[in-house]
Amino acid sequence: MQQPSSLAFRDNAKAALDDEGLQRALAMAKGGFQNKRQMAATNLPEFDSLRDAAKALKDHTLAHLDLYLERFEQEATRQGAVVHWARDDAEARAIILNICREAGAKAVTKSKSMVSEEIGLNEALETANIQPIETDLGEHIIQLAGEKPSHIIAPAFHVTKDKVSDLFAEHHQRERVDEPEALLGEARSYLREKYFQADVGITGANFLIAESGSIVLVTNEGNAELTQGLPKVHIALTGIEKVIPTLDDAFLMLRILARSATGQEFSTYTTLLTGPKRAHDQDGPEAFHIVLLDNGRSAMLGTHFQDMLRCIRCGACMNHCPVYLATGGHAYGWVYPGPMGAVLTPNFIGIDQAHHLPNASTFCGRCEEVCPMRIPMPKMMRHWREDQFRKRLTPPTARYGLAIWAFFAKRPRLYHLTARAVMATLGFLGRAQGRFRWLPLAGGWTKSRDMPAPTGTTFQAAWQKQRERQ
Ligand code: SF4
Structure with a gap:
């Protein structure tokens, strides 16, 4: 192998x-593959x-x-x-x-x-x-x-x-x-x-x-x-x-x-x-x-990953994947790259050997959208992420972060209150520059790009306001 x-x-x-x-x-x-498929x-x-x-x-x-x-x-x-x-x-x-x-x-x-x-x-x-x-x-x-x-x-x-x-x-x-x-x-x-x-x-x-x-x-x-x-x-x-x-x-x-x-x-x-x-x-x-x-x-039959066996190896998922198109195939480190590889590789070599791959996705859903066999790759990557979490393969910071998020998500009132307070603070602090060059807990994001300052209100509040206007 x-x-x-x-x-x-x-x-x-x-x-x-x-x-x-x-x-x-x-x-x-990139453009060649995408345009030709679209035309066909x-x-x-x-x-x-x-x-x-x-x-x-x-x-x-x-x-x-x-x-x-x-x-x-x-x-x-x-x-x-x-x-x-x-x-x-x-x-x-x-x-x-x-x-x-x-x-x-x-x-x-x-x-x-x-x-x-x-x-x-x-x-x-x-x-x-x-x-x-x-x-x-x-x-x-x-x-x-x-x-x-x-x-x-x-x-x-x-x-x-x-x-x-x-x-x-x-x-x-x-x-x-x-x-x-x-x-x-x-x-x-x-x-x-x-x-x-x-x-x-x-x-x-x-x-x-x-x-x-x-x-x-x-x-x-x-x-x-x-x-x-x-x-x-x-x-x-x-x-x-x-x-x-x-x-x-x-x-x-x-x-x-x-x-x-x-x-x-x-x-x-x-x-x-x-x-x-x-x-x-x-x-x-x-x-x-x-x-x-x-x-x-x-071994994939009868599991969350059975649908992946429908794959006819056309390559469309990787041709439309923003991660694949930024890193190329070798970064994935084994035979099958891109979204199909992010699902298949852990099945073939074990999630302990490939646990970064299901995270190499923005979950934009383009892979599933263009897959001729309608394979729900994002859903399967989510299953692998759950598996990683259970096996403690995710880094401790991510696990603690998720545990904190789960604590708030199970208490909607507290969640909304906290989100409102955080958004108001970020909106206030970012008002002058309109963006953040660095944020605690988001160093990976801000290392290569700025984070736009939020408006000071939460998504749910903005959505609710819009529904009321309508
Ligand atoms: S688009 Fe679908 S059928 Fe084509 S390689 Fe990707 S998973 Fe397989």
Whole structure:
């Protein structure tokens, strides 16, 4: 498993805020994702009803997950694939290494798979003297940089074009080029050779179709198709929650996936794979292995976090999250960043290892608003915050602060009286400047911005006055 550094979120976030290159890259990427999704949603009048249907479909599937997974296994096996079940990351790594060793693999090509990041597959392959070669352009860039993905669909989201030129010049050992088309062409020709050297191709799977035992792969570069089709052995590694009942259901999901992710109506390549190469097929792998990973997913069923298993990994929540867009993905310290990561990561590595993440939210609700699967992430982050509080993982100052707040909140008269007194005092003290540069108990807030002076009255009083006027 990838070693988490989520406990360092605060320091990571601070470093990210001070990183000018990262801030430039985030600012450039931000508007693009948001505007494209908005346009795609506006151009499809039934977009919201498709989201409702997709949510209902996934809820139904999760309620019968065992049934659909067994059906998938039966059908995939009938089609000639070999289905492997991995309870955790160690089992998944062992299964994949075993298949690679049996195939005598020296090099494997890989298309983008966050699950392979989750199980730390590249490190395991390298330790076994098998060279992993990332074929997705973004993954290729960060593999050269020795980094991890910072976004689930755009892994090199944080890397500027100049840095890509430097990396290519250094690692491809070719003349430095700067133009995006030239960089693309260079990556294409460099990677093309690698496909022919690979003994095994490893992909993820966007969906598993129970009725036919097929997997669905979605890319914009066509690299997953070359990864699965050219080597003799194909391994598809995916989470158990990816199963859906029928092919029709896959089309429902595909209609909202690309629109939510990149604003496209459909991704450039959508590939349906059923079993390995048959006698009459001209190409395709001779062996097709499907590794179904649990790694904490089944434990989420029936809990506050079950809804998170509806996630189709589109990335929309992070593209609209003010925290993610300020810090980038690496600050989160593990595989899944942004709001979906703030919910998933504590499920996978434990809240004691990731307790800052559910607090990395302004609770503005944008993540839930844009999520195609209508996943209530703020509600789930609140559950994690409660859990932290119970386990005493929150700092003592926050716990005492909450205890004091709870004391007043349970006594509404006292609460209103005290709030009125505090607001009147702050209003009086801040009247001359109109703002505070420092406030006791709010040092974190005032360290990087001023606090506007209140008007001297409480929100409830102002609200009551307005209602009376109306
Ligand atoms: S939580 Fe929703 S918005 Fe975020 S990646 Fe998953 S499906 Fe997309």
